[in-house]
Amino acid sequence: MRAGVMRALTWRAPEIRLRNPGLWAIGSMSLVASFFIILPVLTIILSSFRVGLPGEFSPLTLANYREAFFDPFTWQVLVNTLFFALGTVVVILFFAVPSAWLIQRTDIPLKKLWLTLLALGIVIPTFLKAIAWILLLSPQIGIVNRLLIDAFGLSGPPFNIYNIWGMSFVQGVILTPPAFFMIAAAYKSMDPSLEEASYASGASGLVTFIRINFPLSLPAIIAATLYLFITAIEVFEVPGLIGAPARIFVFSTLIYYATHPEVGLPKYGLAGGYGMIVLVLALLGSYFYYRVIRQSHKYEVVTGKGYRPKLVELGRLRGLAILFLLIYFTLEIFLPFLTLVWASLVPYIQVPSAEAFTKVTLANYLKVPDYAGLRPFLNTALLMLIAPTISMVFSLILSWVVIRSKVKGRYVLDGVAFLPHAVPSILFAVALSYLALAYREFFPVYGTLTIIVLANSIKYISFGTRTVNGALIQIHHDLEEAAEVSGASKVKVLSSIITPLLGSALLNGWLWISLLAFREVTMALTLSSPKNVMLSTLVWNLWSAGYVPEAAALGVMMVFVLGGFLVLARKLGEKVIGGL
Amino acid sequence: MTDYKKASLRILAGSIFFALLPSSAYPQSPEEIYAALAKLPPQERQQRLIAGAKREGVVVVYDTSARQELREFETALRTKYPFLKVEAVTASRGKLLERVLTESRVGRHLADIIGIGSTEDAVLIQNGILARYSSPEFQYLHSGLAGRDGYWVATRLRTYHIAYNTKIVRKEQAPKRWEDLLDPRWKGKLGMADDAYFWFGALENFWGKEKAHDFFRRLAEQQLLIRKGHSLLAELLAGGEFPVVVGMYGHRVALVKKRGAPVEMVNPDPVVGIVGTVGVAKRAPHPHAAALTVDFTISEEGQKLNVEQMRGASRKGVPHPYLERIEALRIQYDTPDLYPPGRYEQIAQDYRRIFIERR
Numbered sequence: 001m002r003a004g005v006m007r008a009l010t011w012r013a014p015e016i017r018l019r020n021p022g023l024w025a026i027g028s029m030s031l032v033a034s035f036f037i038i039l040p041v042l043t044i045i046l047s048s049f050r051v052g053l054p055g056e057f058s059p060l061t062l063a064n065y066r067e068a069f070f071d072p073f074t075w076q077v078l079v080n081t082l083f084f085a086l087g088t089v090v091v092i093l094f095f096a097v098p099s100a101w102l103i104q105r106t107d108i109p110l111k112k113l114w115l116t117l118l119a120l121g122i123v124i125p126t127f128l129k130a131i132a133w134i135l136l137l138s139p140q141i142g143i144v145n146r147l148l149i150d151a152f153g154l155s156g157p158p159f160n161i162y163n164i165w166g167m168s169f170v171q172g173v174i175l176t177p178p179a180f181f182m183i184a185a186a187y188k189s190m191d192p193s194l195e196e197a198s199y200a201s202g203a204s205g206l207v208t209f210i211r212i213n214f215p216l217s218l219p220a221i222i223a224a225t226l227y228l229f230i231t232a233i234e235v236f237e238v239p240g241l242i243g244a245p246a247r248i249f250v251f252s253t254l255i256y257y258a259t260h261p262e263v264g265l266p267k268y269g270l271a272g273g274y275g276m277i278v279l280v281l282a283l284l285g286s287y288f289y290y291r292v293i294r295q296s297h298k299y300e301v302v303t304g305k306g307y308r309p310k311l312v313e314l315g316r317l318r319g320l321a322i323l324f325l326l327i328y329f330t331l332e333i334f335l336p337f338l339t340l341v342w343a344s345l346v347p348y349i350q351v352p353s354a355e356a357f358t359k360v361t362l363a364n365y366l367k368v369p370d371y372a373g374l375r376p377f378l379n380t381a382l383l384m385l386i387a388p389t390i391s392m393v394f395s396l397i398l399s400w401v402v403i404r405s406k407v408k409g410r411y412v413l414d415g416v417a418f419l420p421h422a423v424p425s426i427l428f429a430v431a432l433s434y435l436a437l438a439y440r441e442f443f444p445v446y447g448t449l450t451i452i453v454l455a456n457s458i459k460y461i462s463f464g465t466r467t468v469n470g471a472l473i474q475i476h477h478d479l480e481e482a483a484e485v486s487g488a489s490k491v492k493v494l495s496s497i498i499t500p501l502l503g504s505a506l507l508n509g510w511l512w513i514s515l516l517a518f519r520e521v522t523m524a525l526t527l528s529s530p531k532n533v534m535l536s537t538l539v540w541n542l543w544s545a546g547y548v549p550e551a552a553a554l555g556v557m558m559v560f561v562l563g564g565f566l567v568l569a570r571k572l573g574e575k576v577i578g579g580l
Numbered sequence: 581m582t583d584y585k586k587a588s589l590r591i592l593a594g595s596i597f598f599a600l601l602p603s604s605a606y607p608q609s610p611e612e613i614y615a616a617l618a619k620l621p622p623q624e625r626q627q628r629l630i631a632g633a634k635r636e637g638v639v640v641v642y643d644t645s646a647r648q649e650l651r652e653f654e655t656a657l658r659t660k661y662p663f664l665k666v667e668a669v670t671a672s673r674g675k676l677l678e679r680v681l682t683e684s685r686v687g688r689h690l691a692d693i694i695g696i697g698s699t700e701d702a703v704l705i706q707n708g709i710l711a712r713y714s715s716p717e718f719q720y721l722h723s724g725l726a727g728r729d730g731y732w733v734a735t736r737l738r739t740y741h742i743a744y745n746t747k748i749v750r751k752e753q754a755p756k757r758w759e760d761l762l763d764p765r766w767k768g769k770l771g772m773a774d775d776a777y778f779w780f781g782a783l784e785n786f787w788g789k790e791k792a793h794d795f796f797r798r799l800a801e802q803q804l805l806i807r808k809g810h811s812l813l814a815e816l817l818a819g820g821e822f823p824v825v826v827g828m829y830g831h832r833v834a835l836v837k838k839r840g841a842p843v844e845m846v847n848p849d850p851v852v853g854i855v856g857t858v859g860v861a862k863r864a865p866h867p868h869a870a871a872l873t874v875d876f877t878i879s880e881e882g883q884k885l886n887v888e889q890m891r892g893a894s895r896k897g898v899p900h901p902y903l904e905r906i907e908a909l910r911i912q913y914d915t916p917d918l919y920p921p922g923r924y925e926q927i928a929q930d931y932r933r934i935f936i937e938r939r
Contacts, residue, residue, distance in 0.1 A: 141821050530667050545646030
């Protein structure tokens with residue numbers, strides 16, 4: 001092995017061309033993935049040039065674009081959207097980068113707990129979290145405001161959630177965990193020789209972080225920033241619940257109102273027109289991202305030499321570091337979760353008081369099995385197991401082609417992998433639903449669990465490839481070359497060298513997609529039928545029908561069930577790949 | 581680029597193919613069956629209907645009601661007809677309408693009963709998706725609540741009111757008429773939903789567009805506190821986020837009030853009512869089960885479910901769940917004939933421009 005490495009270092013990398021059968025397999029898998037991505041996206045683009053429902057005959061027209069772009073309101077909305085997305089990303093980076101470094105690269109205690117908490121937060125549906133924040137920070141009834149006014153004798157509420165800062169803050173806190181997991185993989189593997197050199201020249205842990213770790217993790221950070229910037233443009237719950245009262249409209253609000261009229265037909269064409277702006281922004285961002293990963297050799301830190309990096313000792317700063325994480329989790333989980341528990345115990349939403357405590361009841365929990373039945377639990381479990389598996393297999397293959405092969409146009413493939421994220425979920429689901437209906441003879445998935453699984457598998461390939469790209473970039477070519485020199489095929493290299501080295505990134509990606517699929521509600525609602533009810537759609541239905549305490553109770557139960565799932569997944573992960 | 585072209589051609593070809601599929605999959609259409617049934621004496625008609633429904637065994641309901649409300653409905657229906665299984669597709673109004681139209685376009689006829697609402701019925705009738713079915717139960721309904729052609733029948737009624745938090749507003753201070761909301765003392769204190777379109781439309785019907793829009797514009801000057809959705813609105817009213825809510829669903833107020841929240845509603849003149857309707861699909865795969873289910877929905881047993889679910893009954897003699905002396909109130913209902921295609925879209929646009937986007 002060592003001889004192989006030595007020889008490989010003096011060899012030029014042989015170019016990878018699609019010649020042998022193994023590579024054909026990889027190539028055709030990439031094509032299959034691209035097909036499933038491009039077909040719905042194409043349907044959306046086509047629909048933006050039509051009026052009426054997808055598949056309805058109408059001549060091609062620019063009417064949607066005229067309606068979308070000749071309205072000065074759209075441009076005002078664009079400005080709002082950019083501010084909101086930017087603010088959100090700033091909040092995300094503020095929390096995600098330090099926590100990734102703290103948890104992966106320092107000797108901070110209780111790592112497993114932090115990691116579990118990071119994954120657990122996603123279980124609480126976003127709209128319930130947003131509502132929890134309204135109950136905490138509303139100027140009229142916000143619990144935090146009330147407490148502060150009473151404690152310090154203030155004349156007015158110190159916080160007001162209904163503005164663009166409130167929106168960005170809540171959205172940023174909610175979206176930090178996915179960013180953490182995208183970035184954490186990069187911090188896990190750092191070339192220790194660079195860090196040691198830094199320490200040897202007398203630099204402190206912090207300086208080493210700023211000068212060495214941070215720049216080395218740049219591809220991962222840029223990928224996360226870009227991914228979440230686009231997410232922030234697309235998400236609706238927080239802008240709808242917190243922005244609308246302040247009359248701050250963003251693209252997702254426009255798309256929402258175009259696609260969810262209270263009555264009447266959705267205007268998918270118009271939504272598609274707005275969606276194209278998001279698409280263009282996303283593709284511009286991807287181009288910027290390629291330019292970074294194109295110089296990928298700069299970031300290769302995992303070499304044939306022992307790469308398990310040493311942990312930074314926090315020393316006296318340990319208390320401060322723990323405090324930082326505690327503050328974050330208080331904002332992300334503890335406060336919203338407590339609010340949710342409170343909402344599930346009282347018959348209607350009210351500020352905690354002596355009187356309110358007399359009304360506390362567990363009755364809402366007892367009603368849940370009645371409303372839910374067993375099916376949603378089963379469906380959700382299947383979705384959580386299958387979708388991330390499909391998604392990660394394709395992500396691994398696509399990322400490998402993009403980062404490692406010399407195939408012409410491989411960066412286009414990365415753009416394709418980013419497409420599902422760049423189009424709004426609602427439009428993506430509508431397109432899939434139409435395709436399933438139109439081709440039901442060949443592909444009978446309309447109204448089934450399969451189509452929801454499929455939708456999630458495709459949608460999260462963007463997330464999967466971002467995660468794998470970031471980790472793959474760091475693995476030095478010499479390892480693969482060494483294997484090839486020793487006679488291993490490309491497929492063997494991918495399965496025996498790359499996959500184990502990527503173990504923790506793959507498992508994290510899998511787990512995270514599983515959780516995203518668990519929480520996903522927009523696509524599941526659009527594709528729903530009596531047979532494929534999910535827990536996420538059930539909570540949403542309960543809430544919108546006015547069964548508010550019951551919805552909260554189900555939300556609380558979901559947190560406990562998923563908590564168990566996470567502990568189990570981590571235990572399993574430890575057995576399989578030796579920890580996360 | 582050729583890939584793109586090919587894909588779009590395939591979609592196009594697929595759509596043409598499905599549009600041209602033969603259209604008669606059943607020996608007898610539901611309308612023919614109903615016409616034959618109507619000629620029979622009541623008892624024999626009922627026997628035939630039940631025998632047919634037994635053979636079919638299932639009824640597929642597309643409805644906007646909440647899932648758990650449909651569960652309760654299913655339980656009640658199965659108590660009477662244990663052989664009948666209910667498969668329900670629930671979604672918001674727009675989604676459901678879209679789904680029905682798309683399914684019908686590609687020749688996939690899954691629904692037996694379609695229950696969306698008045699403006700949608702106009703679209704469904706226009707597209708030939710609803711069948712004519714005049715139930716013998718129609719005679720027991722309040723007048724005007726069943727379509728003359730039998731395309732639709734109102735099965736549940738909802739109303740819009742002014743609601744207030746009794747901890748903040750005393751009963752005698754609460755606004756009584758719609759015009760009272762314009763009083764300067766309510767400035768910055770009125771909560772409102774982002775989509776109370778029917779309330780808007782009904783007042784337009786009642787006052788005429790000019791007077792109504794003048795009222796709406798002045799109301800918009802009150803710095804309304806817009807919130808998304810009636811669930812949130814009801815909870816926030818109960819919690820005290822705002823003292824008064826404009827155009828609030830009566831059943832939502834009644835629901836949180838039943839849970840013990842300090843809320844109350846007033847009945848301005850007119851109270852605005854919206855009707856939930858159902859109709860049988862023209863290509864219903866289970867026509868007997870569909871008719872039997874519609875009959876049950878407007879029967880006394882079916883209508884009593886409304887009361888438990890906090891909705892008004894369309895059948896005479898069934899008490900209203902939250903309105904006392906309902907006969908003394910003037911209620912402006914939004915029956916399908918008031919909403920020719922296109923009117924609703926205009927209302928939604930005006931509503932958003934006046935109240936939400938403020939431009």
